[in-house]
Amino acid sequence: MDTLKHVINVLSAPQVSFLAAAIAFFFVFPPTDRFQSWNRRLRLDWLWTVKGGILLHALVIGAFFLSTLDPNFRAIVTKPDNVPIALLLFGTLFFLWLSMKQACDNDARLANDQKPNEYTDPSESKILVWPDLVYIELIAGILCMAALIFWSIALEAPLEEPANPTLSPNPAKAPWYFLGLQEMLVYFDPWLAGVVFPVIIIVGLMSLPYIDTEPGGSGYYSYSDRKLYVSLFMFGWLLLWVYLIIVGAFMRGPNWNFFGPYERWDLHKVVALTNINLSSLIWVKLLNQPLPDNIIIREMFGIAMLGFHFLVIPPLLAMTILKKFYARMGNVKYAVFMFLSMAAVSLPIKMFLRWTINLKYVVAIPGWFNL
Amino acid sequence: MADSKQDQADKLKAAGAGKAHGHVAKGHVASGDGQTRRSFISWVVVGWAAFAACMGGLATITMRFFAPNVLYEPQQTFRAGAVSEYAPGEVSTRWKSKFGIWIVRLDDRVVALSTICTHLGCTPNWLASEQKFKCPCHGSAFRMNGINFEGPAPRPLERHKIYLDDEGIMVVDKTVSFRQERGQWDEPESFVAV
Numbered sequence: 001m002d003t004l005k006h007v008i009n010v011l012s013a014p015q016v017s018f019l020a021a022a023i024a025f026f027f028v029f030p031p032t033d034r035f036q037s038w039n040r041r042l043r044l045d046w047l048w049t050v051k052g053g054i055l056l057h058a059l060v061i062g063a064f065f066l067s068t069l070d071p072n073f074r075a076i077v078t079k080p081d082n083v084p085i086a087l088l089l090f091g092t093l094f095f096l097w098l099s100m101k102q103a104c105d106n107d108a109r110l111a112n113d114q115k116p117n118e119y120t121d122p123s124e125s126k127i128l129v130w131p132d133l134v135y136i137e138l139i140a141g142i143l144c145m146a147a148l149i150f151w152s153i154a155l156e157a158p159l160e161e162p163a164n165p166t167l168s169p170n171p172a173k174a175p176w177y178f179l180g181l182q183e184m185l186v187y188f189d190p191w192l193a194g195v196v197f198p199v200i201i202i203v204g205l206m207s208l209p210y211i212d213t214e215p216g217g218s219g220y221y222s223y224s225d226r227k228l229y230v231s232l233f234m235f236g237w238l239l240l241w242v243y244l245i246i247v248g249a250f251m252r253g254p255n256w257n258f259f260g261p262y263e264r265w266d267l268h269k270v271v272a273l274t275n276i277n278l279s280s281l282i283w284v285k286l287l288n289q290p291l292p293d294n295i296i297i298r299e300m301f302g303i304a305m306l307g308f309h310f311l312v313i314p315p316l317l318a319m320t321i322l323k324k325f326y327a328r329m330g331n332v333k334y335a336v337f338m339f340l341s342m343a344a345v346s347l348p349i350k351m352f353l354r355w356t357i358n359l360k361y362v363v364a365i366p367g368w369f370n371l
Numbered sequence: 372m373a374d375s376k377q378d379q380a381d382k383l384k385a386a387g388a389g390k391a392h393g394h395v396a397k398g399h400v401a402s403g404d405g406q407t408r409r410s411f412i413s414w415v416v417v418g419w420a421a422f423a424a425c426m427g428g429l430a431t432i433t434m435r436f437f438a439p440n441v442l443y444e445p446q447q448t449f450r451a452g453a454v455s456e457y458a459p460g461e462v463s464t465r466w467k468s469k470f471g472i473w474i475v476r477l478d479d480r481v482v483a484l485s486t487i488c489t490h491l492g493c494t495p496n497w498l499a500s501e502q503k504f505k506c507p508c509h510g511s512a513f514r515m516n517g518i519n520f521e522g523p524a525p526r527p528l529e530r531h532k533i534y535l536d537d538e539g540i541m542v543v544d545k546t547v548s549f550r551q552e553r554g555q556w557d558e559p560e561s562f563v564a565v
């Protein structure tokens with residue numbers, strides 16, 4: 001048992017778990033036809049059937065309750081702050097499954113030349129506001145109230161001492177919906193992670209309806225009709241948001257160190273994390289030279305990497321595997337789409353480099369631009 | 372019923388006549404329920420004044436709510452004791468909660484380190500066993516001398532002005548700060564030599 005726990009602790013380290021999740025992701029949520037055929041061959045679409053769903057939920061919930069036998073795991077998930085977050089994650093899983101099931105059902109129906117499940121005959125698609133809708137709303141409202149009252153009685157609010165600027169709780173955590181942002185702050189310059197990225201995320205989400213103007217699949221759940229979009233969105237949602245919230249809520253312990261799910265939150269856990277910039281990594285460690293004085297020369301490798309990532313890869317893709325897509329989108333839309341996707345991809349790349357080689361900044365021009 | 376209707380009609384006629392001939396004094400025009408224009412206007416004024424007062428109060432309370440319940444300006448200078456009170460290589464947390472200062476005795480000098488993380492302003496903790504300051508918010512760490520080496524903090528902790536007064540007691544002045552990245556850590560006021 002202890003070895004199993006230890007193995008899980010090791011595997012849950014972000015460099016392992018994130019990589020595994022990111023690779024598995026594209027088979028579970030295939031972005032292209034090729035991936036989809038692999039997905040079918042591995043029978044992963046079975047997850048989105050009723051049986052598959054029951055098994056999935058049974059596994060996750062079973063593993064969760066089995067884990068609560070472990071005192072360290074229990075101590076974390078039963079904190080009054082964390083109970084609702086755990087519930088929320090189960091809810092996320094359920095609704096993810098539900099919508100994917102509906103999408104797959106519709107895909108199957110459309111393949112058989114049937115109309116999607118959500119289709120209703122316009123002549124009879126009327127619903128009365130009173131009583132049908134109002135009753136549903138009333139019942140939903142009452143249930144919410146009951147849940148809130150129960151919650152507020154059952155889980156005590158953590159009342160603490162009056163604010164003291166010289167005392168930060170250890171670990172100091174943002175509310176759960178910001179934990180993804182807090183996790184981002186660990187890897188990036190505060191100005192970028194706190195201001196620029198959130199703005200890009202919001203503007204990016206706002207621009208979605210203008211980028212994706214293809215009518216296919218609108219008005220009903222479907223996957224096959226819009227693989228690339230659903231897959232990319234799910235990548236951002238599940239891996240860059242939900243995953244980071246899980247890590248932030250349950251796996252970041254004292255001193256913001258990383259702790260496995262069955263690890264004790266030891267205040268004195270020693271982790272060596274000495275940072276290094278890409279410039280010193282290449283100039284000093286690889287080339288055995290002192291850092292050049294000229295900032296541009298010093299940072300040229302990082303700048304070249306950034307340029308390659310944002311300026312070379314998108315055109316390359318447009319000429320190769322995304323040729324048809326590019327032709328449909330046109331220049332401007334493709335450029336915006338690619339900028340957003342490449343930015344979303346660069347985030348985990350940078351985090352991964354920090355986890356593995358403690359890279360601080362790819363380009364470090366202090367006081368001006370650190371990435 | 373018929374009577375009262377007749378009454379009203381009479382009144383209206385009278386009012387009309389009054390206006391037409393300018394005979395009725397201003398402010399004494401009777402409205403339907405016996406209220407004068409003057410009293411109506413004064414009620415309106417009172418009403419609006421009360422409303423404005425309420426809104427003003429609400430706005431004041433709201434603005435007050437935005438100001439946090441903390442003491443802004445704790446004392447900025449304080450006497451930190453004699454150099455001999457600090458052992459060589461010691462990081463003293465004595466003044467941390469009161470003034471937000473660590474007194475650090477390095478090899479050749481005593482410095483006053485600010486307890487504000489240069490990342491986003493949390494207060495790091497001194498971990499004696501690991502000889503580093505570690506921030507609980509995003510995991511930045513600083514060496515004993517204040518240099519950042521782990522996590523996202525972009526620059527070293529700031530040092531504050533420290534000097535000996537006439538009695539040989541160290542005085543820390545938090546209004547002046549010295550930053551390493553500006554090359555200010557060798558300025559004479561940034562340390563007390565030992």
Ligand code: FES
Pocket residue numbers: 488489490491492493506507508509510511522523524
């Ligand atoms: S505030 Fe100290 S690490 Fe972010």
